[in-house]
Amino acid sequence: MNRSLFLKFAVLTLLSAVAITGCKKTPKNVTPIYGAKTNVDGRGGPTDPTFPQTSTNPRTPPTIGPGGDLPSTTPIRPETFNPPTSNPPTNFTPTNPEGGFRSAELGEFEGMLTDREALRGSTVHFDYDKSVVKATEVVKLQEAVKALKANPNFKLLVEGHCDERGTEEYNRALGERRALSVRAQLIKSGIAPTRLRTLSYGEDKPAELGHTEAAWAKNRRSELVLLKPKN
Amino acid sequence: MNLNRRQFSAALLAAAAVPSGTFAADATLTVNKLVDPSKLIPIAISGFTGEVLSTLRFDLEVAGCSVVSADQAVALVHGTNGARLEGFVSDRAKNYLLTKGYAGAGARQLAHAFADDVVFALTRTRGIAQTRVAFKSKAANNTGEIFVADYDGHNAVAVTRDGSIIAAPSWGPGSQWLAYTSYKLNNPDIFSHNLVTGERHIVARYGGSNMSPAVAPGGRLVAMILSKDGKPDLYVADIHGRGLQQLTRSREGVSSPCWSPDGQWICYVSNDEGPALLYRIPANGGAPQRLRTTGVFNATEPDWSPDGKSIAFTTQGGGFDICVVPAGGGEVQRLCAGQDPTWAPNSRTIMFCKRGRGGPLSLSLLDVPTKRVKDVPLNFGNCSQPTWAR
Structure with a gap:
């Protein structure tokens, strides 16, 4: 009698233990990030972060836990975005007092196919530490303007790059300034700001390796990537 | 020059106030060398071996010490390392600024902990060897x-x-x-x-x-x-x-x-x-x-x-x-x-x-x-x- 009661109890404990621990499995090779819309494939990132005791003394940091693998919950916060919408097709007015155009949300460009080859000839080059699109370079953008006007559902990614002279984070901002001034040129030519996305790689993606003026001149550039809808 | 421990550390701290009388001329010189942070502190290291020695030497050199022979050093850093690290800091007349034992961690951590104590004994500033x-x-x-x-x-x-x-x-x-x-x-x-x-x-x-x-x-x-x-x-x-x-x-x-x-x-x-x-x-x-x-x-x-x-x-x-x-x-x-x-x-x-x-x-x-x-x-x-x- 006592024995069977004990057995029942043991089975119940075992079942509940399985139920609790079994449900907490995290899928392997997936790195969900708070705030992201979708889970992102990691490359075998650790999935079970350990929780060492917290140290209150900042001078003796505790054991370092591995990089984030937690369930995604909330979507990207679009909060402060007012993408310019009802602008006339050719004459755009800046959306902030400094004469810049607000960026469109990243979601507007999600899932589009990238074509790096189509506008290879439109790569714009810059002077050292400058973000001004030179008159000789402006003509290179005509092809991009043509492609965007002929295909109203196409969009464009403008990448900014720098040579290695300049500190890394200064260059990242400089690359963005280059991409933004190419974007401003395209807007001037009548392309809606909402169709243009900018991104800076700083000095992280040189077109040519080498430490000569010739290589640097090739690396100070803005590449145009055509974005096409999937269907 | 017979400094006791307290006098020695006081002398390290206060360059301006050089006590008169009992201090020899070279003691004044020693003191000045140690308190000017733009001058390297000449120290001698002895007794340590292997990874403890290399770690300690690196830490102390980064902290502004230069490792010299014992007869040119103003401070002697010595001790032994085995499972336990015993560390001492003294002046050349064997007046001790620091005597301490370290255990319970790897060789590098023990050496870093000792290095931080040496730096504090010599300069009265916190070391960075464990950061x-x-x-x-x-x-x-x-x-x-x-x-x-x-x-x-x-x-x-x-x-x-x-x-x-x-x-x-x-x-x-x-x-x-x-x-x-x-x-x-x-x-x-x-x-x-x-x-x-x-x-x-x-x-x-x-x-x-x-x-x-x-x-x-x-x-x-x-x-x-x-x-x-x-x-x-x-x-x-x-x-x-x-x-x-x-x-x-x-x-x-x-x-x-x-x-x-x-x-x-x-x-x-x-x-x-x-x-x-x-x-x-x-x-x-x-x-x-x-x-x-x-x-x-x-x-x-x-x-x-x-x-x-x-x-x-x-x-x-x-x-x-x-x-x-x-x-x-x-x-x-x-x-x-x-x-x-x-x-x-x-x-x-x-x-x-x-x-x-x-x-x-x-x-x-x-x-x-x-x-x-x-x-x-x-x-x-x-x-x-x-x-x-x-």
């Missing part, structure tokens, strides 16, 4: 990961495994939060990363580039550069990305922010007057102020010292140089070739990135008063953008 740094390591295909390591480059652990372009780690002073720019989601976005729990949050993923995060002292806020409104400008949000506030409205764009140690100010770089120059702005908004940097034509990547007194930055001429300027602006002091400085908690040592022409990027340590540089032995990839845990 950690984070930095970026970049592979040949331009992707990289963030690593955390001891300040001397040992025990490096990767904290990201994203296989994407990554940049600008920033360790929030007094916190477990790291922030960095990652291209993992096909855009430069800012992530915050708790080093204890491993949890990550997206701080900024707006249209345009989201760059150069700087975590505030305490780890509650992040300053960063966003281009979502048409120009790279300075913004502040909390560590989860909430409550975003725009601080600058620049004509040409700004870059690389850092916090004052009291969290009241943010120092950053702006191109509004042409060349890249330093500015500061109240952290909760206000008018930017130009920071005078007399003697250089441009300044990027500032880092405010933990004692609040000076700002280290990079200037660029033919190459890169590490400089310091008083936090209120003023005359610039050029220290050595290198870029992207980060202050140690002692406000004396700087870690920076060295770029050999065509060679890989590597990390080095600079003792500011003596201008002595020691390389950090790291043997993987290009290492750059250090940030010191302080």
Whole structure:
């Protein structure tokens, strides 16, 4: 009698233990990030972060836990975005007092196919530490303007790059300034700001390796990537 | 010269007050050598072997000591190491400043702990031998990961495994939060990363580039550069990305922010007057102020010292140089070739990135008063953008 009661109890404990621990499995090779819309494939990132005791003394940091693998919950916060919408097709007015155009949300460009080859000839080059699109370079953008006007559902990614002279984070901002001034040129030519996305790689993606003026001149550039809808 | 322990340490501290009478002439000389931080402290090391010896020697040299023979040293660092480390510091007349035993950790940790005590005995300042740094390591295909390591480059652990372009780690002073720019989601976005729990949050993923995060002292806020409104400008949000506030409205764009140690100010770089120059702005908004940097034509990547007194930055001429300027602006002091400085908690040592022409990027340590540089032995990839845990 006592024995069977004990057995029942043991089975119940075992079942509940399985139920609790079994449900907490995290899928392997997936790195969900708070705030992201979708889970992102990691490359075998650790999935079970350990929780060492917290140290209150900042001078003796505790054991370092591995990089984030937690369930995604909330979507990207679009909060402060007012993408310019009802602008006339050719004459755009800046959306902030400094004469810049607000960026469109990243979601507007999600899932589009990238074509790096189509506008290879439109790569714009810059002077050292400058973000001004030179008159000789402006003509290179005509092809991009043509492609965007002929295909109203196409969009464009403008990448900014720098040579290695300049500190890394200064260059990242400089690359963005280059991409933004190419974007401003395209807007001037009548392309809606909402169709243009900018991104800076700083000095992280040189077109040519080498430490000569010739290589640097090739690396100070803005590449145009055509974005096409999937269907 | 027969100094007792108390007299010896008092003499180390107070250069001006040289006691008369019992002190010989060479004792005065000894004292002066030790209290001037711009002079190397000659010490002799004996009794230690292997990894303990090399670790201890590295730590003490970074702290501004030079290892000489016993007859030229003002302080003798000696002891034994086995399972337990016994360490002593004395003057040449065997007056002891420090006698201590260390156990319960690996050889490197024991040596670091002893080194910190030696530094405190000699200079009355806290050592940095047990501190950690984070930095970026970049592979040949331009992707990289963030690593955390001891300040001397040992025990490096990767904290990201994203296989994407990554940049600008920033360790929030007094916190477990790291922030960095990652291209993992096909855009430069800012992530915050708790080093204890491993949890990550997206701080900024707006249209345009989201760059150069700087975590505030305490780890509650992040300053960063966003281009979502048409120009790279300075913004502040909390560590989860909430409550975003725009601080600058620049004509040409700004870059690389850092916090004052009291969290009241943010120092950053702006191109509004042409060349890249330093500015500061109240952290909760206000008018930017130009920071005078007399003697250089441009300044990027500032880092405010933990004692609040000076700002280290990079200037660029033919190459890169590490400089310091008083936090209120003023005359610039050029220290050595290198870029992207980060202050140690002692406000004396700087870690920076060295770029050999065509060679890989590597990390080095600079003792500011003596201008002595020691390389950090790291043997993987290009290492750059250090940030010191302080």
